[in-house]
Amino acid sequence: MRRRRLSEGATHELVRGLGALLGADRVLTGRDVCDQHGRDESFHPGAAPDAVVYPASAEEAAAIVRVCRDHRAPIVPFGAGTSLEGHVAALHGGVCVDMSGMNRLLRLSVADLDVTVEAGITRHGLDRRLRPEGVFFPVDPGADATLGGMVATGASGTTTVRYGGMRENVLSLLVVTADGELLRTRSRARKSSAGYDLTRLYIGSEGTLGLICEATLRVHPTPEATAAATCSFTTLRDAVDCVVAMLQEGIPVARIELADERQMEAINRHDDLTHIVAPTVFLELHGSPADVGIQAGEAQRIAADHGCSAYRAATDERERRALWRARHRAYDAARALRPGARAMTTDACVPISALADCIAETQEDIATCGLTATIVGHVGDGNFHVILLLGHDDGEELARARALHDRLVRRAIDHGGTCTGEHGVGLGKMRYLELEHGPAGVKAMRALKRALDPESLFNPGKIAEGSWGL
Amino acid sequence: MRRRRLSEGATHELVRGLGALLGADRVLTGRDVCDQHGRDESFHPGAAPDAVVYPASAEEAAAIVRVCRDHRAPIVPFGAGTSLEGHVAALHGGVCVDMSGMNRLLRLSVADLDVTVEAGITRHGLDRRLRPEGVFFPVDPGADATLGGMVATGASGTTTVRYGGMRENVLSLLVVTADGELLRTRSRARKSSAGYDLTRLYIGSEGTLGLICEATLRVHPTPEATAAATCSFTTLRDAVDCVVAMLQEGIPVARIELADERQMEAINRHDDLTHIVAPTVFLELHGSPADVGIQAGEAQRIAADHGCSAYRAATDERERRALWRARHRAYDAARALRPGARAMTTDACVPISALADCIAETQEDIATCGLTATIVGHVGDGNFHVILLLGHDDGEELARARALHDRLVRRAIDHGGTCTGEHGVGLGKMRYLELEHGPAGVKAMRALKRALDPESLFNPGKIAEGSWGL
Numbered sequence: 001m002r003r004r005r006l007s008e009g010a011t012h013e014l015v016r017g018l019g020a021l022l023g024a025d026r027v028l029t030g031r032d033v034c035d036q037h038g039r040d041e042s043f044h045p046g047a048a049p050d051a052v053v054y055p056a057s058a059e060e061a062a063a064i065v066r067v068c069r070d071h072r073a074p075i076v077p078f079g080a081g082t083s084l085e086g087h088v089a090a091l092h093g094g095v096c097v098d099m100s101g102m103n104r105l106l107r108l109s110v111a112d113l114d115v116t117v118e119a120g121i122t123r124h125g126l127d128r129r130l131r132p133e134g135v136f137f138p139v140d141p142g143a144d145a146t147l148g149g150m151v152a153t154g155a156s157g158t159t160t161v162r163y164g165g166m167r168e169n170v171l172s173l174l175v176v177t178a179d180g181e182l183l184r185t186r187s188r189a190r191k192s193s194a195g196y197d198l199t200r201l202y203i204g205s206e207g208t209l210g211l212i213c214e215a216t217l218r219v220h221p222t223p224e225a226t227a228a229a230t231c232s233f234t235t236l237r238d239a240v241d242c243v244v245a246m247l248q249e250g251i252p253v254a255r256i257e258l259a260d261e262r263q264m265e266a267i268n269r270h271d272d273l274t275h276i277v278a279p280t281v282f283l284e285l286h287g288s289p290a291d292v293g294i295q296a297g298e299a300q301r302i303a304a305d306h307g308c309s310a311y312r313a314a315t316d317e318r319e320r321r322a323l324w325r326a327r328h329r330a331y332d333a334a335r336a337l338r339p340g341a342r343a344m345t346t347d348a349c350v351p352i353s354a355l356a357d358c359i360a361e362t363q364e365d366i367a368t369c370g371l372t373a374t375i376v377g378h379v380g381d382g383n384f385h386v387i388l389l390l391g392h393d394d395g396e397e398l399a400r401a402r403a404l405h406d407r408l409v410r411r412a413i414d415h416g417g418t419c420t421g422e423h424g425v426g427l428g429k430m431r432y433l434e435l436e437h438g439p440a441g442v443k444a445m446r447a448l449k450r451a452l453d454p455e456s457l458f459n460p461g462k463i464a465e466g467s468w469g470l
Numbered sequence: 471m472r473r474r475r476l477s478e479g480a481t482h483e484l485v486r487g488l489g490a491l492l493g494a495d496r497v498l499t500g501r502d503v504c505d506q507h508g509r510d511e512s513f514h515p516g517a518a519p520d521a522v523v524y525p526a527s528a529e530e531a532a533a534i535v536r537v538c539r540d541h542r543a544p545i546v547p548f549g550a551g552t553s554l555e556g557h558v559a560a561l562h563g564g565v566c567v568d569m570s571g572m573n574r575l576l577r578l579s580v581a582d583l584d585v586t587v588e589a590g591i592t593r594h595g596l597d598r599r600l601r602p603e604g605v606f607f608p609v610d611p612g613a614d615a616t617l618g619g620m621v622a623t624g625a626s627g628t629t630t631v632r633y634g635g636m637r638e639n640v641l642s643l644l645v646v647t648a649d650g651e652l653l654r655t656r657s658r659a660r661k662s663s664a665g666y667d668l669t670r671l672y673i674g675s676e677g678t679l680g681l682i683c684e685a686t687l688r689v690h691p692t693p694e695a696t697a698a699a700t701c702s703f704t705t706l707r708d709a710v711d712c713v714v715a716m717l718q719e720g721i722p723v724a725r726i727e728l729a730d731e732r733q734m735e736a737i738n739r740h741d742d743l744t745h746i747v748a749p750t751v752f753l754e755l756h757g758s759p760a761d762v763g764i765q766a767g768e769a770q771r772i773a774a775d776h777g778c779s780a781y782r783a784a785t786d787e788r789e790r791r792a793l794w795r796a797r798h799r800a801y802d803a804a805r806a807l808r809p810g811a812r813a814m815t816t817d818a819c820v821p822i823s824a825l826a827d828c829i830a831e832t833q834e835d836i837a838t839c840g841l842t843a844t845i846v847g848h849v850g851d852g853n854f855h856v857i858l859l860l861g862h863d864d865g866e867e868l869a870r871a872r873a874l875h876d877r878l879v880r881r882a883i884d885h886g887g888t889c890t891g892e893h894g895v896g897l898g899k900m901r902y903l904e905l906e907h908g909p910a911g912v913k914a915m916r917a918l919k920r921a922l923d924p925e926s927l928f929n930p931g932k933i934a935e936g937s938w939g940l
Contacts, residue, residue: 170686201918463666
C-alpha cells in the first residue's frame with residue numbers, strides 16, 4: 001500500500017483529536033522530541049514522526065489507535081530506542097506511541113512461574129522487581145530494552161541456548177488491533193492448542209500488526225548456584241568445535257559466548273582487564289551447587305580435549321559479574337578501538353556446524369577489504385555479530401561495509417542460515433527477505449499484513465511492505 | 471465461506487484429474503477406505519472424503535493441491551488417524567491426502583542437533599532412526615502419531631515440562647500453499663527474527679492453512695542416565711503441591727505426570743501391577759549419572775516434605791520402561807474399567823496454581839452426575855485429561871458427559887486456562903473458541919484463514935470456519 005504523509009492541515013486535526021483524548025501535555029510535537037523518537041542506536045538514518053503520544057493504559061492505547069485510524073495516520077510504537085535496525089523510523093510520519101509510561105508489573109505468580117507486565121517496563125526494571133521473589137526473566141539481549149520492544153523484535157541473547165528467546169518465554173500478549181480493539185492472544189496456561197498461534201505472530205512483528213500493550217511472561221527460579229569461566233583457544237575453529245561437543249554431550253550451559261582475538265583486545269583495553277588475547281569462549285552454568293560443580297568439571301574436560309590453552313573459572317560472584325559485564329560491554333569496547341567511529345552491526349545466524357567456516361570466511365573478507373571489525377557471538381545458537389567500525393564522514397568506507405554485509409548475509413543464507421538471528425528486519429534486512437524466504441514466503445507475509453492491518457496503519461513501510469529489490 | 475459437496479459429475483472429473491497425476495493405484499474411492507480415512511480414535515462421528523490419494527513427494531503433494539484447487543475440491547490431510555478431536559472428518563467431502571507414503575528421514579545432523587523428515591513418518595519410526603545416533607526427539611503425545619499430524623495439532627505430552635512441545639521443537643516446515651506452491655517457512659538456523667513467524671502459524675493449524683509436507687525438528691542428546699520413580703500421596707492436592715515445589719526449586723524434571731486413585735486402580739487391573747491405589751506422581755529425571763543421583767535425592771526430599779506416603783524408585787531400565795508403559799496405557803486401562811465402553815477425553819489446561827482446585831471441582835462434578843471416569847495429567851504443565859467411559863447406545867449418558875465437559879471447559883477458562891492443552895480444536899472445541907479468545911481473537915483467526923486460504927480449500931469447516939454458537 002502506497003502511503004503519503006498527512007498534510008499540515010490533517011496533522012493539525014490529528015493532534016487536536018489526540019489532545020482531546022490525552023491532554024496537551026501527553027501529545028508532543030516539538031522538533032527535538034520528534035527527531036529523538038524517530039531514531040535508535042543504529043547507524044540507520046532516522047525519520048521523525050509528526051507527534052509523540054504517551055498512553056497510560058491499554059485502554060488509552062486503544063483509543064489512540066482509533067483516533068489515528070479515523071485520521072488515517074501511521075502509528076509507530078517506541079520502547080527504549082535501543083533497536084539496532086531502525087525499527088522506529090517513522091517512514092511516513094504519523095504518531096509515535098511512546099510506551100515508557102506503561103511500565104507497571106501488573107501481576108506475578110511465583111507458583112505459576114509467570115508475570116504480566118506492561119509493554120514499557122525495561123529489562124532491568126523487571127529484573128529489580130523479580131529478583132527479591134526468587135525468580136528471573138532469562139531473555140537478555142544486552143541492552144536495557146523494553147519488554148514490548150523485545151516482543152516486537154523477537155529478541156534473544158546470551159541465555160537463549162538454555163532458556164530460549166522471546167518465542168519460548170512469552171505466554172500471552174494484549175495488543176490493540178487495527179480496529180482499535182483490545183485482543184488477548186491466549187490464556188495464561190502453560191500450553192494450548194486452541195486455534196492459530198496469535199501470540200507468536202505478534203512476536204517479531206516489529207510494530208506492523210498491532211500495538212503491543214501487555215505481555216505475560218514465563219519466569220524461572222533463580223538458580224541456587226552459578227559458575228562461570230573463560231576458555232582460550234588457539235583457533236576460532238577449536239573454540240566452536242568445543243562448544244558443539246559440550247552441546248552434544250548435553251551439558252546444560254546457561255550461556256556460551258564467543259569473542260574473537262580482536263574483541264578480546266578491545267575488552268582488555270576498554271575495561272582495563274588482562275584476558276588472554278585469543279579466541280575465547282565465555283561459559284556460565286546454573287543449578288544446585290552439586291550439579292554446577294559436576295557440570296563445570298565436565299565442561300573443563302571437554303575444553304581441554306579441544307585444545308583449550310587456558311581455562312579460568314570465576315571463583316566468586318564479583319569476578320563472575322565482572323566477566324559478564326565485560327562481555328555485555330563488547331559493543332562499547334569495540335567502538336573504543338577506533339575513537340569517534342560509528343558502529344555497523346551484522347546479525348547472521350547459521351546452523352552451528354557451519355559457524356566456524358562462516359566466521360573464518362567472514363574474517364578473511366574483513367581483512368581483504370581493509371575494514372576494522374570485531375566478532376562476538378551467541379555461539380550455542382550459531383548467531384554472531386560483526387561490529388564494523390566506520391569513520392563518520394567516509395562514504396566510500398560505508399559502501400565497502402555495506403558490500404561486506406551483503407556478502408555475509410548471502411554466505412549465511414547459503415549455509416542454511418538467516419540474515420537476522422535476533423535484531424529483526426527493520427530497515428537493514430528488508431531487501432533480503434525474498435532471498436531468504438522465497439517468493440511464496442514473501443507472498444504469505446504480505447497476505448498476513450493485509451489481513452490484520454488492511455489500511456496499513458501500523459509501522460508502514462516495514463517487513464512485508466518494504467522494498468524487496470536486491 | 472459456505473461450501474457444498476461436489477456433484478457426482480464434478481467428483482468424477484476430479485478423480486480423473488488425480489488419476490492422471492498419480493495413477494489409478496494411488497487414487498482410491500472405495501467406500502471402506504474413504505470411511506476409514508474420515509474418522510479417528512475419538513468418539514466424534516466420522517465424515518468420509520470422496521477420494522483418498524497417496525503422494526510420494528512434496529512436489530506430488532503440491533500438484534495434488536493444484537488439481538483440487540482447479541476442481542474447487544476440499545483437501546483434508548491424514549496422518550496416522552490417532553487424533554482425539556475428529557480433525558480428519560471431511561465435513562464437505564473432497565480429497566483426503568494420506569501422507570503415510572511420505573515417511574522418509576531426509577537428513578540428520580548430529581552436530582546441529584536437527585533432523586528433516588517427511589510429514590508421514592511416525593513418532594516410533596523416527597525414534598528407531600534416531601536412537602542409534604545418540605539423539606532423540608522429545609515430544610511424546612502417547613499415540614504413535616505422524617510428525618505431520620503432531621505439527622498440525624501443536625502436540626505435546628509427557629516431556630513438555632522439560633523439552634517443550636512442537637512449538638519449541640520445530641525449526642522449519644515445508645508446506646503447500648493454497649496456490650499449490652511449496653513454501654519453506656524458515657531457515658534451519660536455531661533462531662531467527664526475519665519476518666513473521668510462519669512456522670508457528672502452521673503449527674496447530676489443523677490442516678486448515680496448507681498441506682504440511684516436511685518438518686525440520688530439533689533433536690536432543692540422549693541423556694547418559696535416566697531415573698524414574700512413583701510417589702503416592704494421600705490427597706490429590708498434596709500431589710500437585712509437591713509438583714509445584716519441585717518446579718519452583720528448579721529440579722529439571724524430564725517428565726512429571728499425575729494419575730488419580732481411580733486411574734491407578736485401572737492401571738493395576740489392566741497391566742496386572744501392584745501400584746498403591748492413591749493419587750500418584752510419575753517422575754523422570756535426565757542427565758549425567760551424578761546429576762541424576764543428586765536430583766533424585768532432592769526430589770525425594772521434596773516429596774517427603776509434601777506428605778508422600780510411598781516413594782518407589784525404578785531401579786533398572788526394565789522397571790523404568792514398565793512404569794512408563796503403564797502410564798502410556800492409561801487410556802486403554804481406563805477403558806478396560808468398563809468393558810465395551812467408548813471413551814470421551816477432555817483436555818483442559820490451567821495455570822498450575824489452579825490445578826488442584828480445578829481437578830477437585832471436576833472430581834466432585836463427576837461424582838455428582840454419576841459418571842465413570844479417571845483422571846491423568848501432565849501436571850507440570852497444568853494439563854489434565856478426564857477419561858469418561860460411556861455406554862455405546864446410551865444417548866442420555868452421552869448428554870450428561872457433554873454437559874460435564876461443557877462445565878469443565880468453562881471452569882478451566884475461568885481459572886485462566888484453555889479448552890485444549892494439546893489435542894487441538896477439531897470438532898469438539900470450536901464452540902469454545904470465542905469464549906476463550908473473545909470476539910477480537912476470533913476475528914483475527916478468521917482474517918488469517920481468509921488471507922492464506924481464500925477459497926477455503928484446506929480442511930473446510932474447522933477452526934475459524936466452525937460454528938461458534940455456545
